[in-house]
Amino acid sequence: MSRDRTAFVCQQCGYQTARWMGKCPDCGTWGSLLEQRAAARGGGAAPAQVGTAPLPITAIPADGALCTPLGLAELDRALGGGLVPGSVLLLGGEPGIGKSTLLLQAAAAAARSGRQVLYVSGEESAGQIRRRAERLTALAEGLRLLPETRLEAILGQAEATRPHLLILDSVQAVTADGLQSGPGTISQVREAATALQRAAKQTGMSVLLIGHVTKDGTLAGPKSLEHLVDTVCSFEGEQTQPYRVLRVLKHRFGSTEEVGLFEMTEAGLVEVGNPSARLLRERPEHAPGSAVLAALEGNRPMLLEVQALVAPAGLGAARRVAGGVDRERLALLLAVLERHVGLVLGPSDVYVNVAGGLRVTEPAADLAIVAAVLSSARNRPVDPRLVCCGEVGLAGEVRSVRQVPRRLGEAARLGFTRALLPAADAGAVAPSGLALEGLRRVAALPETLFPGK
Numbered sequence: 001m002s003r004d005r006t007a008f009v010c011q012q013c014g015y016q017t018a019r020w021m022g023k024c025p026d027c028g029t030w031g032s033l034l035e036q037r038a039a040a041r042g043g044g045a046a047p048a049q050v051g052t053a054p055l056p057i058t059a060i061p062a063d064g065a066l067c068t069p070l071g072l073a074e075l076d077r078a079l080g081g082g083l084v085p086g087s088v089l090l091l092g093g094e095p096g097i098g099k100s101t102l103l104l105q106a107a108a109a110a111a112r113s114g115r116q117v118l119y120v121s122g123e124e125s126a127g128q129i130r131r132r133a134e135r136l137t138a139l140a141e142g143l144r145l146l147p148e149t150r151l152e153a154i155l156g157q158a159e160a161t162r163p164h165l166l167i168l169d170s171v172q173a174v175t176a177d178g179l180q181s182g183p184g185t186i187s188q189v190r191e192a193a194t195a196l197q198r199a200a201k202q203t204g205m206s207v208l209l210i211g212h213v214t215k216d217g218t219l220a221g222p223k224s225l226e227h228l229v230d231t232v233c234s235f236e237g238e239q240t241q242p243y244r245v246l247r248v249l250k251h252r253f254g255s256t257e258e259v260g261l262f263e264m265t266e267a268g269l270v271e272v273g274n275p276s277a278r279l280l281r282e283r284p285e286h287a288p289g290s291a292v293l294a295a296l297e298g299n300r301p302m303l304l305e306v307q308a309l310v311a312p313a314g315l316g317a318a319r320r321v322a323g324g325v326d327r328e329r330l331a332l333l334l335a336v337l338e339r340h341v342g343l344v345l346g347p348s349d350v351y352v353n354v355a356g357g358l359r360v361t362e363p364a365a366d367l368a369i370v371a372a373v374l375s376s377a378r379n380r381p382v383d384p385r386l387v388c389c390g391e392v393g394l395a396g397e398v399r400s401v402r403q404v405p406r407r408l409g410e411a412a413r414l415g416f417t418r419a420l421l422p423a424a425d426a427g428a429v430a431p432s433g434l435a436l437e438g439l440r441r442v443a444a445l446p447e448t449l450f451p452g453k
């Protein structure tokens with residue numbers, strides 16, 4: 001075989017060039033170009049492979065039918081049923097959020113259902129993993145551990161043991177022979193992902209890659225893999241809070257609208273089958289500053305408690321603290337409240353938080369945020385049987401949101417009796433027991449929430 005061709009790849013932006021340069025011509029970073037093995041091109045030195053033969057389209061079963069459940073219900077649910085053989089999934093998340101825990105539990109579940117699982121750890125020793133597995137009651141015969149960081153050795157073991165499922169913890173810990181760059185660089189993680197992708201396609205094993213990602217994006221590696229893999233999931237939550245959300249960001253075999261919810265406990269991750277009930281469990285029902293949002297996580301309706309505290313500011317600039325909601329969005333909503341409701345917040349600190357440590361990014365959360373702030377500022381509780389959803393526009397208008405019937409169904413199921421929603425959505429069929437109240441303008445919110453004052 002002839003020598004592999006190499007290219008130089010910027011570790012910041014992914015720019016490629018045939019020769020080394022001190023500065024990336026694309027993003028201008030100094031010293032960021034590192035050598036990477038170029039992919040073999042058609043007609044090149046790589047030997048021809050037989051691969052899988054093409055099939056008539058009519059002979060191919062539809063995707064859904066192909067996936068095999070892992071045996072962890074919330075994970076399978078998020079993936080639309082389970083894993084597709086031969087596919088590669090990337091699980092991203094912050095260090096310490098629970099990625100190893102989740103996949104070790106998934107590995108054990110798969111092994112118990114009769115599959116051979118190879119868990120490759122480049123970060124922890126086999127003894128450490130065994131100890132964790134004991135805690136998680138994840139000891140299973142078909143689960144093999146391999147502490148290894150060399151890509152070639154991992155591929156060799158995969159070839160020798162032919163697992164149904166290979167888990168690599170983490171893609172950033174692996175190094176390929178012949179690459180100068182260190183572990184975790186874009187060159188290395190791409191090399192590993194590409195090689196495993198190829199092995200997966202050839203043997204039909206499913207590959208799960210763990211990739212650490214930080215909020216500020218300082219660990220850029222996994223981001224550069226997203227186009228190489230079939231499925232990208234992210235595992236999110238607040239380190240100090242027990243809840244974790246598994247989101248599917250890309251999925252070649254199904255919807256990205258499914259999410260899984262877990263709770264981190266002493267004995268590992270426990271699936272939360274009824275999120276709304278769990279998340280509202282500790283809600284103070286008659287306290288000012290609390291409003292319930294009929295949210296959607298993907299396609300899944302979830303009732304969340306939004307809390308606000310408006311307090312006199314000390315010396316210096318008033319604080320605006322947002323937990324689980326976007327800070328800029330909060331600033332905008334406070335400005336709308338000042339302008340259209342006449343609520344003067346200038347000299348006050350405002351804290352807003354989504355209970356349970358979950359994040360909401362959909363604009364439908366606006367109305368609940370505004371209601372919680374107003375409730376705290378007026379020191380009057382919101383009706384505990386009321387849920388809200390609605391986007392708030394800059395002109396103080398309340399704008400329609402998606403999938404209203406799902407939200408209402410969940411509210412009714414949890415025993416709520418009033419739903420405050422955009423006027424444009426108030427024509428929806430109300431589930432029994434739930435009265436719909438349409439709101440056209442934020443200006444009408446105080447009278448709706450606290451009539452007679």
Ligand code: TYD
Nearest residue numbers: 095096097098099100101264265266267268
């Ligand atoms: P881990 O899966 O190691 O995170 P990651 O692989 O994403 O870096 O989990 C880390 C945290 O989870 C750790 O701080 C301890 C906590 N944890 C539990 O609370 N219970 C458990 O059973 C386990 C295994 C971990």
Ligand code: MG
Nearest residue numbers: 099100123169
């Ligand atoms: Mg880990």
